[in-house]
Amino acid sequence: RGKAGEGGAMTPMDFDALVALLARIFLANGTSPGVADILARNCAGAERDGAMSHGLFRMPGYVATLRSGWVDGRAQPVVEDGGASFLRVDAANGFAQPALAAATPMAMAKARATGACVVAIRRSHHFAALWPDVEPFAEAGLVAIAMVDSMAVVVPPGAKKPVYGTNPLAFAAPRAGGKIVVFDQAVSLLAHGDVQIAARERHALPEGAGVDAAGRPTRDPRAVLDGGALLPFGGHKGAAIAMMIEIMAAALTGGLYAHEVDWSGHPGAQTPCTGECVILIDPARGGSAAGFAARVEQLVEALRAAGQERMPGDRRFAAREKALREGVAVSAEMLARLGGLVAN
Ligand code: NDP
Ligand code: PYC
Numbered sequence: 001r002g003k004a005g006e007g008g009a010m011t012p013m014d015f016d017a018l019v020a021l022l023a024r025i026f027l028a029n030g031t032s033p034g035v036a037d038i039l040a041r042n043c044a045g046a047e048r049d050g051a052m053s054h055g056l057f058r059m060p061g062y063v064a065t066l067r068s069g070w071v072d073g074r075a076q077p078v079v080e081d082g083g084a085s086f087l088r089v090d091a092a093n094g095f096a097q098p099a100l101a102a103a104t105p106m107a108m109a110k111a112r113a114t115g116a117c118v119v120a121i122r123r124s125h126h127f128a129a130l131w132p133d134v135e136p137f138a139e140a141g142l143v144a145i146a147m148v149d150s151m152a153v154v155v156p157p158g159a160k161k162p163v164y165g166t167n168p169l170a171f172a173a174p175r176a177g178g179k180i181v182v183f184d185q186a187v188s189l190l191a192h193g194d195v196q197i198a199a200r201e202r203h204a205l206p207e208g209a210g211v212d213a214a215g216r217p218t219r220d221p222r223a224v225l226d227g228g229a230l231l232p233f234g235g236h237k238g239a240a241i242a243m244m245i246e247i248m249a250a251a252l253t254g255g256l257y258a259h260e261v262d263w264s265g266h267p268g269a270q271t272p273c274t275g276e277c278v279i280l281i282d283p284a285r286g287g288s289a290a291g292f293a294a295r296v297e298q299l300v301e302a303l304r305a306a307g308q309e310r311m312p313g314d315r316r317f318a319a320r321e322k323a324l325r326e327g328v329a330v331s332a333e334m335l336a337r338l339g340g341l342v343a344n
Contacts, residue, residue: 011335012327018044025059025341029066031073038097039128046129048328050319053193054129056334061270062127063341070269071095071125077102085114088254091124096148096276099124100133111142111280119278122254125271126150130170131184131316133278138172138180141293143281146170149249151272152259154188155211155229156243157236162229164242165258165272166192167249174283176297183312187242188230195221195230248277 013021019040026036039062047055066073075094079102082088087107091099099121110117126148137144150165168191170184189209190198198205199221212218213227224230232238250257255275263269283292290298300311323329 009332010329011332013330015044015048015324015328018047018328018330021338021342022056022059025063025338026066026073028342029063029073031066035073035075035095035098038101039095042097042128042132044328045132047330048320048323049316050323051129051131051316053191053197054127056330056338057193057197058127059338059341064268065125065127065266065271068263068266068268070263070266071271071273077121079103079106081106082118082120085110085116085118087117087119089119089121089124091121093123093273094125095271096121096124096126097128097133100276100278104136107278107280108137108140108142111282115282115285117280118252119276119280120253121276121278123273124255124276125273126276127271129184130168131172131182131313133276134170134172134184135180135182137280138174138182139178141174141283143173143283143292144171145279145281146276147245147249147278148276149246149255149258149272149274150192151261153192153230154232154242154258155215156232156239160215163257163259164232164239164246165274166230167242167245167258169241169245173296174293175300176293181296181300181311181313185233187232187238187245189233189238190230192230195224199225249275253277 022040022044023036026039043055043058065071072093075092077092077094077099078090080088087103089099089103103119107117107119130146130148133146134144147169149167152162152165154164154166155162156164166186166188168184168186172180172182174180190205204219205221208231210218210224210230211228212223218228232242246257249255253275261272261274286292288295
Protein backbone atom coordinates (compact mmCIF):
# COMPACT_ATOMS: atom_id res chain seq x y z
CA ARG A 1 0.00 0.00 0.00
CA GLY A 2 1.31 3.47 -0.89
CA LYS A 3 1.77 6.25 1.57
CA ALA A 4 -0.95 8.82 0.96
CA GLY A 5 0.23 12.34 0.28
CA GLU A 6 3.83 11.26 -0.22
CA GLY A 7 6.13 13.83 -1.79
CA GLY A 8 9.48 15.29 -0.83
CA ALA A 9 11.63 14.30 2.10
CA MET A 10 10.08 12.38 4.97
CA THR A 11 10.36 13.99 8.41
CA PRO A 12 10.06 11.77 11.49
CA MET A 13 7.60 13.52 13.81
CA ASP A 14 7.13 12.84 17.47
CA PHE A 15 3.64 11.37 17.92
CA ASP A 16 2.56 13.94 20.51
CA ALA A 17 3.79 16.79 18.28
CA LEU A 18 1.72 15.38 15.41
CA VAL A 19 -1.35 15.14 17.67
CA ALA A 20 -0.81 18.77 18.73
CA LEU A 21 -0.56 19.92 15.09
CA LEU A 22 -3.78 18.13 14.12
CA ALA A 23 -5.56 19.45 17.21
CA ARG A 24 -4.60 23.00 16.14
CA ILE A 25 -6.14 22.33 12.72
CA PHE A 26 -9.39 21.06 14.24
CA LEU A 27 -9.56 24.01 16.65
CA ALA A 28 -8.86 26.51 13.88
CA ASN A 29 -11.76 25.03 11.96
CA GLY A 30 -14.38 25.31 14.64
CA THR A 31 -14.26 22.26 16.92
CA SER A 32 -14.24 22.43 20.70
CA PRO A 33 -10.89 21.63 22.41
CA GLY A 34 -12.23 18.24 23.59
CA VAL A 35 -13.34 17.21 20.08
CA ALA A 36 -10.06 18.50 18.61
CA ASP A 37 -8.05 16.32 20.99
CA ILE A 38 -10.10 13.15 20.35
CA LEU A 39 -10.05 13.49 16.54
CA ALA A 40 -6.37 14.50 16.46
CA ARG A 41 -5.35 11.43 18.49
CA ASN A 42 -7.50 9.22 16.30
CA CYS A 43 -6.16 10.53 12.98
CA ALA A 44 -2.52 10.74 14.11
CA GLY A 45 -2.91 7.24 15.58
CA ALA A 46 -4.01 5.90 12.18
CA GLU A 47 -0.96 7.47 10.51
CA ARG A 48 1.32 6.11 13.28
CA ASP A 49 -0.11 2.61 12.77
CA GLY A 50 0.27 2.72 8.98
CA ALA A 51 -3.54 2.71 8.56
CA MET A 52 -3.10 5.16 5.70
CA SER A 53 -6.67 5.18 4.37
CA HIS A 54 -7.73 6.99 7.57
CA GLY A 55 -4.59 8.89 8.52
CA LEU A 56 -3.36 12.37 7.57
CA PHE A 57 -4.80 12.01 4.07
CA ARG A 58 -8.25 12.54 5.71
CA MET A 59 -7.44 15.95 7.22
CA PRO A 60 -8.52 18.04 4.20
CA GLY A 61 -11.83 16.10 4.22
CA TYR A 62 -12.39 16.84 7.92
CA VAL A 63 -11.67 20.53 7.32
CA ALA A 64 -13.86 20.79 4.20
CA THR A 65 -16.69 19.15 6.13
CA LEU A 66 -16.34 21.47 9.14
CA ARG A 67 -16.24 24.49 6.85
CA SER A 68 -19.36 23.28 4.98
CA GLY A 69 -21.43 23.41 8.17
CA TRP A 70 -22.52 19.76 7.69
CA VAL A 71 -21.09 18.61 11.04
CA ASP A 72 -21.14 20.36 14.42
CA GLY A 73 -17.59 20.31 15.76
CA ARG A 74 -18.80 21.65 19.12
CA ALA A 75 -21.73 19.22 19.57
CA GLN A 76 -22.45 18.03 23.10
CA PRO A 77 -23.45 14.35 23.01
CA VAL A 78 -26.35 13.32 25.20
CA VAL A 79 -26.09 9.90 26.89
CA GLU A 80 -29.47 8.30 27.69
CA ASP A 81 -29.93 5.29 29.97
CA GLY A 82 -31.73 2.64 27.92
CA GLY A 83 -31.85 -0.11 30.57
CA ALA A 84 -29.57 -2.36 32.58
CA SER A 85 -27.41 -3.21 29.54
CA PHE A 86 -28.25 -0.45 27.09
CA LEU A 87 -27.15 3.12 26.46
CA ARG A 88 -28.48 5.39 23.74
CA VAL A 89 -26.36 8.35 22.69
CA ASP A 90 -27.52 11.32 20.64
CA ALA A 91 -24.32 12.63 19.07
CA ALA A 92 -26.25 15.79 18.15
CA ASN A 93 -24.79 15.95 14.63
CA GLY A 94 -21.28 15.78 16.02
CA PHE A 95 -18.53 13.21 15.59
CA ALA A 96 -19.05 9.62 16.76
CA GLN A 97 -15.82 9.35 18.77
CA PRO A 98 -16.66 12.08 21.34
CA ALA A 99 -20.11 10.51 21.66
CA LEU A 100 -18.56 7.12 22.39
CA ALA A 101 -16.11 8.75 24.82
CA ALA A 102 -19.03 10.35 26.68
CA ALA A 103 -20.73 6.95 27.05
CA THR A 104 -17.62 4.91 27.85
CA PRO A 105 -17.47 5.09 31.68
CA MET A 106 -21.15 4.16 32.05
CA ALA A 107 -20.96 1.51 29.29
CA MET A 108 -18.02 -0.23 30.97
CA ALA A 109 -19.72 -0.10 34.35
CA LYS A 110 -22.90 -1.62 32.87
CA ALA A 111 -20.93 -4.32 31.03
CA ARG A 112 -19.16 -5.30 34.25
CA ALA A 113 -22.36 -5.16 36.32
CA THR A 114 -24.65 -7.04 33.91
CA GLY A 115 -22.28 -8.94 31.59
CA ALA A 116 -22.87 -6.79 28.52
CA CYS A 117 -23.75 -3.33 27.29
CA VAL A 118 -25.05 -2.09 23.93
CA VAL A 119 -24.10 1.50 23.07
CA ALA A 120 -26.39 2.79 20.31
CA ILE A 121 -25.11 6.10 18.89
CA ARG A 122 -27.21 8.13 16.45
CA ARG A 123 -26.79 11.38 14.51
CA SER A 124 -23.03 10.73 14.45
CA HIS A 125 -20.32 11.39 11.86
CA HIS A 126 -17.63 8.72 11.47
CA PHE A 127 -14.75 9.42 9.09
CA ALA A 128 -12.09 7.29 10.72
CA ALA A 129 -10.70 3.82 11.27
CA LEU A 130 -12.85 1.79 13.65
CA TRP A 131 -10.18 -0.05 15.67
CA PRO A 132 -9.69 2.95 18.02
CA ASP A 133 -13.32 2.43 19.05
CA VAL A 134 -12.68 -1.16 20.25
CA GLU A 135 -9.02 -1.49 21.27
CA PRO A 136 -9.25 0.35 24.62
CA PHE A 137 -12.08 -1.94 25.76
CA ALA A 138 -10.09 -5.10 25.03
CA GLU A 139 -7.09 -3.56 26.81
CA ALA A 140 -9.42 -3.18 29.81
CA GLY A 141 -10.42 -6.87 29.65
CA LEU A 142 -13.71 -6.62 27.72
CA VAL A 143 -14.72 -8.02 24.33
CA ALA A 144 -15.85 -5.22 22.01
CA ILE A 145 -17.62 -5.20 18.65
CA ALA A 146 -18.25 -1.96 16.73
CA MET A 147 -20.21 -1.31 13.55
CA VAL A 148 -20.70 1.89 11.53
CA ASP A 149 -22.65 2.51 8.32
CA SER A 150 -21.10 5.05 5.94
CA MET A 151 -22.37 6.47 2.63
CA ALA A 152 -24.04 4.45 -0.16
CA VAL A 153 -21.21 3.36 -2.43
CA VAL A 154 -21.58 -0.45 -2.29
CA VAL A 155 -23.88 -2.33 -4.68
CA PRO A 156 -25.82 -5.30 -3.24
CA PRO A 157 -25.82 -8.53 -5.30
CA GLY A 158 -28.11 -8.16 -8.34
CA ALA A 159 -28.84 -4.50 -7.58
CA LYS A 160 -28.51 -1.68 -10.09
CA LYS A 161 -27.34 0.99 -7.68
CA PRO A 162 -25.43 1.30 -4.39
CA VAL A 163 -27.42 0.96 -1.18
CA TYR A 164 -24.88 -0.09 1.43
CA GLY A 165 -22.03 1.88 2.91
CA THR A 166 -18.49 0.57 3.11
CA ASN A 167 -19.62 -0.27 6.66
CA PRO A 168 -16.64 -1.25 8.83
CA LEU A 169 -16.83 -3.94 11.49
CA ALA A 170 -14.22 -4.05 14.26
CA PHE A 171 -13.70 -6.70 16.94
CA ALA A 172 -11.26 -6.78 19.83
CA ALA A 173 -10.70 -9.24 22.67
CA PRO A 174 -8.11 -9.68 25.42
CA ARG A 175 -5.35 -12.26 25.04
CA ALA A 176 -3.05 -13.63 27.71
CA GLY A 177 -0.19 -11.41 28.86
CA GLY A 178 -2.06 -8.12 28.43
CA LYS A 179 -2.12 -8.43 24.62
CA ILE A 180 -5.26 -8.23 22.47
CA VAL A 181 -6.59 -9.64 19.20
CA VAL A 182 -8.25 -7.08 16.95
CA PHE A 183 -9.55 -6.87 13.43
CA ASP A 184 -11.14 -3.96 11.63
CA GLN A 185 -12.46 -4.30 8.09
CA ALA A 186 -14.78 -2.65 5.60
CA VAL A 187 -17.54 -4.76 4.00
CA SER A 188 -16.37 -3.60 0.59
CA LEU A 189 -13.35 -5.38 -0.86
CA LEU A 190 -11.58 -2.01 -0.51
CA ALA A 191 -12.36 0.93 1.75
CA HIS A 192 -13.39 4.04 -0.18
CA GLY A 193 -10.29 5.77 1.19
CA ASP A 194 -8.06 3.20 -0.48
CA VAL A 195 -9.82 3.79 -3.80
CA GLN A 196 -9.10 7.53 -3.45
CA ILE A 197 -5.45 6.77 -2.71
CA ALA A 198 -5.24 4.38 -5.70
CA ALA A 199 -6.74 7.10 -7.95
CA ARG A 200 -4.20 9.64 -6.73
CA GLU A 201 -1.28 7.25 -7.10
CA ARG A 202 -2.62 5.78 -10.38
CA HIS A 203 -2.73 2.18 -9.15
CA ALA A 204 -5.17 -0.37 -10.54
CA LEU A 205 -7.67 -1.84 -8.06
CA PRO A 206 -7.71 -5.58 -7.36
CA GLU A 207 -10.06 -7.72 -9.41
CA GLY A 208 -13.61 -7.68 -8.04
CA ALA A 209 -13.29 -4.36 -6.18
CA GLY A 210 -15.72 -2.24 -8.15
CA VAL A 211 -17.88 -1.41 -11.14
CA ASP A 212 -18.02 1.63 -13.44
CA ALA A 213 -21.02 3.92 -13.99
CA ALA A 214 -22.50 1.38 -16.44
CA GLY A 215 -22.18 -1.46 -13.89
CA ARG A 216 -19.28 -3.14 -15.67
CA PRO A 217 -16.47 -4.61 -13.57
CA THR A 218 -13.49 -2.27 -13.52
CA ARG A 219 -10.06 -2.02 -11.93
CA ASP A 220 -9.87 1.73 -12.65
CA PRO A 221 -10.24 3.70 -9.38
CA ARG A 222 -11.36 6.83 -11.28
CA ALA A 223 -14.19 4.87 -12.88
CA VAL A 224 -15.35 3.74 -9.43
CA LEU A 225 -15.21 7.29 -8.06
CA ASP A 226 -16.85 8.90 -11.14
CA GLY A 227 -20.30 7.35 -10.90
CA GLY A 228 -19.22 3.75 -10.33
CA ALA A 229 -19.47 1.77 -7.09
CA LEU A 230 -17.71 -0.74 -4.87
CA LEU A 231 -18.57 -4.41 -4.38
CA PRO A 232 -18.86 -6.26 -1.08
CA PHE A 233 -16.08 -8.74 -0.28
CA GLY A 234 -17.20 -12.35 -0.68
CA GLY A 235 -20.28 -11.59 -2.81
CA HIS A 236 -23.58 -12.31 -1.06
CA LYS A 237 -21.78 -13.20 2.19
CA GLY A 238 -20.15 -9.78 2.56
CA ALA A 239 -23.45 -8.20 1.47
CA ALA A 240 -25.26 -9.95 4.32
CA ILE A 241 -22.78 -8.49 6.79
CA ALA A 242 -23.33 -5.06 5.18
CA MET A 243 -27.07 -5.51 5.79
CA MET A 244 -26.51 -6.47 9.43
CA ILE A 245 -24.37 -3.39 9.97
CA GLU A 246 -27.01 -1.10 8.41
CA ILE A 247 -29.58 -2.63 10.78
CA MET A 248 -27.40 -2.42 13.90
CA ALA A 249 -25.82 0.99 13.23
CA ALA A 250 -28.91 2.72 11.82
CA ALA A 251 -32.21 0.92 12.57
CA LEU A 252 -31.21 0.01 16.13
CA THR A 253 -29.56 3.32 16.99
CA GLY A 254 -32.05 5.69 15.36
CA GLY A 255 -29.40 6.91 12.89
CA LEU A 256 -29.62 7.06 9.10
CA TYR A 257 -29.04 4.24 6.62
CA ALA A 258 -26.14 4.87 4.24
CA HIS A 259 -28.59 5.40 1.35
CA GLU A 260 -30.42 8.08 3.35
CA VAL A 261 -27.37 10.31 3.79
CA ASP A 262 -27.96 13.53 1.82
CA TRP A 263 -25.19 16.08 2.04
CA SER A 264 -26.07 17.76 -1.27
CA GLY A 265 -26.89 21.01 0.57
CA HIS A 266 -23.36 21.16 2.03
CA PRO A 267 -20.76 21.25 -0.75
CA GLY A 268 -17.45 19.94 0.58
CA ALA A 269 -19.06 17.64 3.16
CA GLN A 270 -17.43 14.19 3.30
CA THR A 271 -18.30 12.70 6.70
CA PRO A 272 -21.38 10.44 6.57
CA CYS A 273 -23.86 11.28 9.34
CA THR A 274 -25.32 7.89 10.27
CA GLY A 275 -24.95 5.83 13.46
CA GLU A 276 -22.66 3.48 15.34
CA CYS A 277 -23.36 0.44 17.47
CA VAL A 278 -20.80 -0.78 20.00
CA ILE A 279 -21.37 -3.98 21.98
CA LEU A 280 -19.31 -4.70 25.09
CA ILE A 281 -19.18 -8.15 26.71
CA ASP A 282 -17.54 -9.06 30.00
CA PRO A 283 -15.85 -12.40 29.15
CA ALA A 284 -15.50 -13.22 32.85
CA ARG A 285 -19.23 -14.09 32.69
CA GLY A 286 -18.55 -16.87 30.16
CA GLY A 287 -18.02 -20.55 30.79
CA SER A 288 -14.31 -20.96 30.16
CA ALA A 289 -12.71 -22.79 33.08
CA ALA A 290 -9.22 -21.91 31.82
CA GLY A 291 -10.10 -18.24 31.63
CA PHE A 292 -11.13 -16.36 28.49
CA ALA A 293 -7.82 -14.66 27.70
CA ALA A 294 -5.93 -17.94 28.09
CA ARG A 295 -8.38 -19.64 25.69
CA VAL A 296 -7.91 -16.85 23.13
CA GLU A 297 -4.17 -17.34 23.44
CA GLN A 298 -4.58 -21.05 22.75
CA LEU A 299 -6.39 -20.22 19.50
CA VAL A 300 -3.63 -17.83 18.44
CA GLU A 301 -1.06 -20.54 19.21
CA ALA A 302 -3.02 -23.09 17.15
CA LEU A 303 -3.17 -20.66 14.23
CA ARG A 304 0.56 -20.05 14.43
CA ALA A 305 1.28 -23.77 14.67
CA ALA A 306 -0.85 -24.31 11.56
CA GLY A 307 1.20 -21.74 9.64
CA GLN A 308 -0.65 -18.42 10.02
CA GLU A 309 2.16 -16.09 11.02
CA ARG A 310 0.31 -12.78 10.81
CA MET A 311 -2.69 -12.13 13.03
CA PRO A 312 -4.97 -9.21 12.22
CA GLY A 313 -3.59 -6.18 14.04
CA ASP A 314 0.03 -7.44 13.96
CA ARG A 315 1.03 -5.17 11.08
CA ARG A 316 -0.40 -2.11 12.81
CA PHE A 317 1.14 -2.96 16.17
CA ALA A 318 4.57 -3.36 14.54
CA ALA A 319 4.16 -0.03 12.71
CA ARG A 320 3.07 1.61 15.98
CA GLU A 321 6.08 0.31 17.87
CA LYS A 322 8.46 1.58 15.16
CA ALA A 323 6.75 4.99 14.91
CA LEU A 324 6.79 5.49 18.66
CA ARG A 325 10.50 4.66 18.66
CA GLU A 326 11.59 6.55 15.54
CA GLY A 327 8.81 9.08 14.97
CA VAL A 328 5.88 9.09 12.53
CA ALA A 329 7.22 9.63 8.99
CA VAL A 330 5.43 12.61 7.42
CA SER A 331 6.27 13.93 3.95
CA ALA A 332 7.22 17.55 3.27
CA GLU A 333 4.22 17.84 0.96
CA MET A 334 1.84 16.61 3.66
CA LEU A 335 3.36 18.94 6.25
CA ALA A 336 2.83 21.87 3.90
CA ARG A 337 -0.76 20.80 3.26
CA LEU A 338 -1.41 20.48 7.00
CA GLY A 339 0.11 23.94 7.61
CA GLY A 340 -2.33 25.34 5.06
CA LEU A 341 -5.27 23.86 6.93
CA VAL A 342 -4.39 25.86 10.07
CA ALA A 343 -3.82 29.11 8.24
CA ASN A 344 -6.61 29.29 5.63
P1 NDP B 1 -7.82 -4.17 5.47
O1 NDP B 1 -8.36 -5.05 4.40
O2 NDP B 1 -6.57 -3.45 5.21
O3 NDP B 1 -7.58 -5.01 6.81
C1 NDP B 1 -8.66 -5.67 7.41
C2 NDP B 1 -8.18 -6.47 8.61
O4 NDP B 1 -7.47 -7.62 8.15
C3 NDP B 1 -7.22 -5.71 9.52
O5 NDP B 1 -7.52 -6.03 10.84
C4 NDP B 1 -5.85 -6.22 9.08
O6 NDP B 1 -4.88 -6.16 10.12
C5 NDP B 1 -6.17 -7.65 8.73
N1 NDP B 1 -5.28 -8.20 7.73
C6 NDP B 1 -4.94 -7.65 6.55
N2 NDP B 1 -4.14 -8.48 5.87
C7 NDP B 1 -3.96 -9.58 6.64
C8 NDP B 1 -3.24 -10.79 6.49
N3 NDP B 1 -2.53 -11.05 5.41
N4 NDP B 1 -3.29 -11.69 7.49
C9 NDP B 1 -4.02 -11.46 8.61
N5 NDP B 1 -4.72 -10.33 8.81
C10 NDP B 1 -4.70 -9.40 7.84
O7 NDP B 1 -8.95 -3.13 5.96
P2 NDP B 1 -10.05 -2.40 5.07
O8 NDP B 1 -9.40 -1.92 3.84
O9 NDP B 1 -11.24 -3.27 4.94
O10 NDP B 1 -10.42 -1.17 6.03
C11 NDP B 1 -9.44 -0.17 6.24
C12 NDP B 1 -9.91 0.81 7.27
O11 NDP B 1 -10.96 1.61 6.76
C13 NDP B 1 -10.44 0.21 8.57
O12 NDP B 1 -9.74 0.80 9.65
C14 NDP B 1 -11.90 0.62 8.60
O13 NDP B 1 -12.42 0.89 9.89
C15 NDP B 1 -11.86 1.90 7.79
N6 NDP B 1 -13.18 2.24 7.25
C16 NDP B 1 -13.90 3.22 7.87
C17 NDP B 1 -15.16 3.54 7.40
C18 NDP B 1 -16.01 4.54 8.10
O14 NDP B 1 -17.16 4.69 7.74
N7 NDP B 1 -15.51 5.22 9.10
C19 NDP B 1 -15.73 2.86 6.22
C20 NDP B 1 -14.89 1.83 5.69
C21 NDP B 1 -13.65 1.54 6.18
P3 NDP B 1 -3.82 -4.94 10.15
O15 NDP B 1 -4.63 -3.73 10.55
O16 NDP B 1 -2.79 -5.31 11.15
O17 NDP B 1 -3.27 -4.81 8.75
O1 PYC C 1 -12.94 4.52 3.57
O2 PYC C 1 -14.91 3.73 3.02
C1 PYC C 1 -14.18 4.53 3.63
C2 PYC C 1 -14.81 5.55 4.51
C3 PYC C 1 -16.09 5.99 4.48
C4 PYC C 1 -16.21 6.94 5.48
C5 PYC C 1 -15.00 7.05 6.08
N1 PYC C 1 -14.17 6.17 5.48
